[in-house]
Amino acid sequence: MKKLYSEEIDQIIDSVEGIEQASPSAFFYNKLMHKMQQKAMQKQSSFIFQFKPKLVIASLSLLIIMNAFMLIKQTVQSHKTIAHNVVSANSSYDFSEDYQLNTTTNY
Amino acid sequence: MILSETKLIKDLQQKSESAFKELVNSYQKMVYNTVLGIVQQELEAEDIAQEVFIQVFMSIDGFREDAKLSTWIYRIAITKALDWERKKKTKKRFGKILSFFSNDDEQVYDAVDFNHPGIQLEKKEQANLLFKALNKLPDNQRIAFILIKMEGLNYHETSEVMNTSLKAIEAYMHRAKINLQKTIGNQ
Numbered sequence: 001m002k003k004l005y006s007e008e009i010d011q012i013i014d015s016v017e018g019i020e021q022a023s024p025s026a027f028f029y030n031k032l033m034h035k036m037q038q039k040a041m042q043k044q045s046s047f048i049f050q051f052k053p054k055l056v057i058a059s060l061s062l063l064i065i066m067n068a069f070m071l072i073k074q075t076v077q078s079h080k081t082i083a084h085n086v087v088s089a090n091s092s093y094d095f096s097e098d099y100q101l102n103t104t105t106n107y
Numbered sequence: 108m109i110l111s112e113t114k115l116i117k118d119l120q121q122k123s124e125s126a127f128k129e130l131v132n133s134y135q136k137m138v139y140n141t142v143l144g145i146v147q148q149e150l151e152a153e154d155i156a157q158e159v160f161i162q163v164f165m166s167i168d169g170f171r172e173d174a175k176l177s178t179w180i181y182r183i184a185i186t187k188a189l190d191w192e193r194k195k196k197t198k199k200r201f202g203k204i205l206s207f208f209s210n211d212d213e214q215v216y217d218a219v220d221f222n223h224p225g226i227q228l229e230k231k232e233q234a235n236l237l238f239k240a241l242n243k244l245p246d247n248q249r250i251a252f253i254l255i256k257m258e259g260l261n262y263h264e265t266s267e268v269m270n271t272s273l274k275a276i277e278a279y280m281h282r283a284k285i286n287l288q289k290t291i292g293n294q
Contacts, residue, residue, distance in 0.1 A: 010288075012234075016257050019223065024136075032157045032160055036161055
């Protein structure tokens, strides 16, 4: 490949100066209107999908938080029930101890 | 008859179709050429230009009249074109990976040589080299170069469109020329 001289490089850089403006196709406006109508119809038909990603993420996060809260609440409640059962079991044991109900007799 | 800018904006805010048609007729070349300079594909440029006008129509209520309407439209056009480029790059990057998981053979290819329809025949070869080199410039330098050299804006107008200082534009242009000289010299 031949080496370009700095003058040639400058000519290349200036080659777009005074460029003629290009025109879009003749039906640019009609196509644009068609596109706008299509977008409007899509918007009407897919109401649920027009939610913004931020809103979807926020809703999902809320759902996850609520689920986590319920899970934690249930776990805490089940622990409390177990503890209560243990306490009540212990107290009934103490009662029988106090009145020597556990001791075996000949009667 | 061309409506005055203030009236045009008011009519657009009232969603007047005739005002919208007036807007498209007045600015379609400006939008199309700016986008074409960035994306370097005629069909895509037309599609993006349409998206620009839809965006203008939808967000005209939020237009603050501290900037000219053309400045605001330039900004939307540049943003849309750069967004399209980023999406194209991402699609290209993951195209091969995705092709493993689907039967769809659709892949993203670069246009081989971009021939701008407004370039004179004797300058086409030179312009091809320039467009290839332009793609290697950082966005700020490339946008400044396109607005000044191709769109014919002056440095002050360019600084308003790019929302930066006049000195920054001078620096972008200086660096753009140096980088272009290097890239073209190595081609």
